[in-house]
Amino acid sequence: MAMDSPAVEIIGLVKRYGCTTAVDGLSMRAARGAVTAVLGPNGAGKTSTVEICEGFREADEGTVRVLGLPPAAPALRPRVGVMLQSGGVPPATRCGEWLRLVSRFYARPLDVDALLVRLGLAAHARTPYRRLSGGQQQRLSLAAAVVGRPELVFLDEPTAGLDPQARHACWDLVTDLRAAGVAVLLTTHHMDEAERLADHVVIIDGGRVVSEGSPAALTGAERQLRFRARPGLALEELLNALPSGSAAKESPAGHYIVEGLVGPELLATVTAWCAAEGVTADDLRIERRTLEDVFLELTGRELR
Amino acid sequence: MTTPDTAALDLTPAPGAAPFPRMVLAQAGAEVRATLRNGEQLLLTLVIPVLLLAGFTLAPLIDVGGGSRVAFLAPGVLALAVMSTAFTGQAIATGFERRYGVLKRLGATPLSRAGLMLAKTAAVLAVELLQVVVVVAVGLALGWRPHGSFAAAALLIVLGTAAFSGLGLLMAGTLRAEATLAAANLVYLVLLGAGGVMFPLSKLPESVRPALEVLPISALTGGLRTVLSGGALPLGALGVLAAWAVLCLALASRTFRWE
Numbered sequence: 268m269a270m271d272s273p274a275v276e277i278i279g280l281v282k283r284y285g286c287t288t289a290v291d292g293l294s295m296r297a298a299r300g301a302v303t304a305v306l307g308p309n310g311a312g313k314t315s316t317v318e319i320c321e322g323f324r325e326a327d328e329g330t331v332r333v334l335g336l337p338p339a340a341p342a343l344r345p346r347v348g349v350m351l352q353s354g355g356v357p358p359a360t361r362c363g364e365w366l367r368l369v370s371r372f373y374a375r376p377l378d379v380d381a382l383l384v385r386l387g388l389a390a391h392a393r394t395p396y397r398r399l400s401g402g403q404q405q406r407l408s409l410a411a412a413v414v415g416r417p418e419l420v421f422l423d424e425p426t427a428g429l430d431p432q433a434r435h436a437c438w439d440l441v442t443d444l445r446a447a448g449v450a451v452l453l454t455t456h457h458m459d460e461a462e463r464l465a466d467h468v469v470i471i472d473g474g475r476v477v478s479e480g481s482p483a484a485l486t487g488a489e490r491q492l493r494f495r496a497r498p499g500l501a502l503e504e505l506l507n508a509l510p511s512g513s514a515a516k517e518s519p520a521g522h523y524i525v526e527g528l529v530g531p532e533l534l535a536t537v538t539a540w541c542a543a544e545g546v547t548a549d550d551l552r553i554e555r556r557t558l559e560d561v562f563l564e565l566t567g568r569e570l571r
Numbered sequence: 572m573t574t575p576d577t578a579a580l581d582l583t584p585a586p587g588a589a590p591f592p593r594m595v596l597a598q599a600g601a602e603v604r605a606t607l608r609n610g611e612q613l614l615l616t617l618v619i620p621v622l623l624l625a626g627f628t629l630a631p632l633i634d635v636g637g638g639s640r641v642a643f644l645a646p647g648v649l650a651l652a653v654m655s656t657a658f659t660g661q662a663i664a665t666g667f668e669r670r671y672g673v674l675k676r677l678g679a680t681p682l683s684r685a686g687l688m689l690a691k692t693a694a695v696l697a698v699e700l701l702q703v704v705v706v707v708a709v710g711l712a713l714g715w716r717p718h719g720s721f722a723a724a725a726l727l728i729v730l731g732t733a734a735f736s737g738l739g740l741l742m743a744g745t746l747r748a749e750a751t752l753a754a755a756n757l758v759y760l761v762l763l764g765a766g767g768v769m770f771p772l773s774k775l776p777e778s779v780r781p782a783l784e785v786l787p788i789s790a791l792t793g794g795l796r797t798v799l800s801g802g803a804l805p806l807g808a809l810g811v812l813a814a815w816a817v818l819c820l821a822l823a824s825r826t827f828r829w830e
Binding site for chain 1: 580581584597604679681683
C-alpha cells in the first residue's frame with residue numbers, strides 16, 4: 268500500500284445519468300493531511316463526484332483512486348469517514364444511540380460522549396433523529412463521519428442549513444482534523460468556508476474543473492479599489508486620468524470598482540476625480556478579489 | 572460550543588474495523604430495540620397474535636373441524652407470529668431504511684452487506700423467540716398441551732423464517748417504501764385469511780385448495796400443527812418452505828437495490 272499516494276486521485280472521470288452528463292472528464296487530486304474544497308454551483312457534479320469516491324456510484328469512464336485503492340474496496344471502509352448530504356439515520360433512532368452504534372463498527376473509535384459534547388449534541392443524546400433540528404441532524408452526521416478515526420473524511424455540504432454557531436463548530440472540527448493529519452474533502456457553495464478552511468480549492472462547473480489552486484492563488488495578488496457614491500457618474504474622465512491598463516466600472520448602480528495598479532497614485536487620482544465631481548466616496552476601501560468574485564467570473568451570474 | 576475540557580478529542584487517524592461478531596451483534600441489538608420500541612410493529616408481532624389466540628379459543632366463533640380449539644389455533648398463531656416478524660415487519664422496516672438512506676450510510680461503515688443481513692436475521696430470530704415464549708405461555712394457560720418433536724417445530728420455524736425473510740426482502744429491495752408498506756400489510760391479511768391459520772383449509776372450496784396448500788403460511792401452519800400434536804415431520808411442508816426460501820432469497824439477492 269503506497270503511503271505516498273494522494274488521498275484522492277481522479278483522472279478523466281465521466282458520469283452519466285440517462286442522457287445527462289453530470290461529470291464530464293473531471294480530473295483532480297486531494298492531498299493527504301490537507302483540506303480540499305470542491306466548489307461549484309448546484310448541478311455542477313459535486314455530489315456525483317464525491318459519491319463515486321465514496322464507492323456509492325460507479326464511474327462510467329476514468330480512474331478514481333482513494334488512498335491508492337479503487338473506491339469500492341472493502342479495505343477502505345474503516346479508513347474513510349462519510350457524511351452524506353442528508354439522511355442516512357433511521358428517524359426513530361436516538362441521537363446518542365446512532366453515534367454509539369456507528370462507533371461499534373470501528374476498532375478504536377472516539378469517545379462517543381466527548382464527541383457529542385464537542386458538537387453540542389450532549390443535551391439531545393436521547394432525542395430521536397426526526398425531532399432534531401436540521402442543524403443538529405447535520406452535526407450528528409458529521410460526528411458519525413469522524414467517530415471511527417478515519418484517515419480521510421468526505422463531507423458533502425457539511426454546513427448547509429447550520430446556524431452561525433454550529434457552522435463555526437463544524438469549521439473548528441475540520442481545522443482540528445487537518446491538524447491531526449486527517450485528509451478532508453468537502454463540497455460547498457459557501458465561498459467563505461472554502462476560503463477559510465481549504466488548502467486547495469477546486470472549482471467545478473458543468474462536470475469539469477474550471478480552476479483550482481490555493482485560495483490565495485485563485486484570488487490572485489491583484490487588488491481593487493471600491494467605493495460607493497451616487498449612481499451614474501461619468502467614468503470617462505476618470506479612465507483618462509488613470510494610468511493605462513486600469514479599469515473602472517459601476518456594478519451594481521452606485522457601487523464603483525477600480526482595478527489596476529492600486530497604489531497611492533491611483534488612490535490620489537480617484538479622490539481628485541471625486542472632488543471634481545463633487546461627490547464623497549463612501550466605504551472607500553482597497554481589497555483583494557474574493558473567492559466569490561473568482562467563482563462568479565468563472566461560473567457566470569445567471570441563475571440555474 | 573467547544574469547551575476547553577472536551578477540546579482534547581484525539582482525532583489522529585487510528586482506522587480499523589471492529590471484529591465481525593461485535594459489528595453484527597451491535598447492529599442486531601439496534602434492530603431488536605427498534606422493533607420493540609415501534610408501537611405498530613409490536614401490535615403486529617405480539618398483540619394481534621395473542622388476541623387471536625385468546626379470543627378465538629375462548630369464544631366459540633369458529634369451526635376448527637372438531638378437536639380442541641386451542642390445539643388447532645396455537646400452531647397457526649405461531650406461524651402467524653413468524654410471518655409478522657420475518658415478512659411484514661422486516662419488509663416494512665427494510666423498505667424505509669432504504670428510503671431514508673440508512674442502508675446507504677451503513678454501506679460506508681466497515682459492516683459488510685453480509686454482516687448487515689446476518690444482523691437482520693439474528694434480530695428476527697431474537698424477536699421470534701420472544702413471540703414463541705409469549706404465544707406458548709398464553710396457549711398453555713388456555714389449556715394447550717403440545718406433544719411431539721420440538722426440534723421439528725424449530726426446524727419448520729427456521730425454514731419459514733428464511734422463506735418469509737426472502738419474500739420480505741424481495742419486496743423491500745425493489746418497491747418504493749410506501750408500496751412495500753401497503754403490499755406487506757395486504758399480503759399479511761390475505762395469508763392470514765387463506766393460509767389455514769384461523770380455520771382449516773378443508774373448509775375452503777376444493778378448487779382453490781391445491782393453490783393455497785403451497786403458500787408458505789399454509790405449509791408452516793400445517794407443519795407445526797402436525798409436529799406439535801405428535802405427528803412425524805411432514806416432508807411436503809418442509810419442501811414447500813425450502814422452495815420458497817431458495818426462490819425468494821435468490822431473487823432478492825439479485826434484485827435488491829440498496830439505494
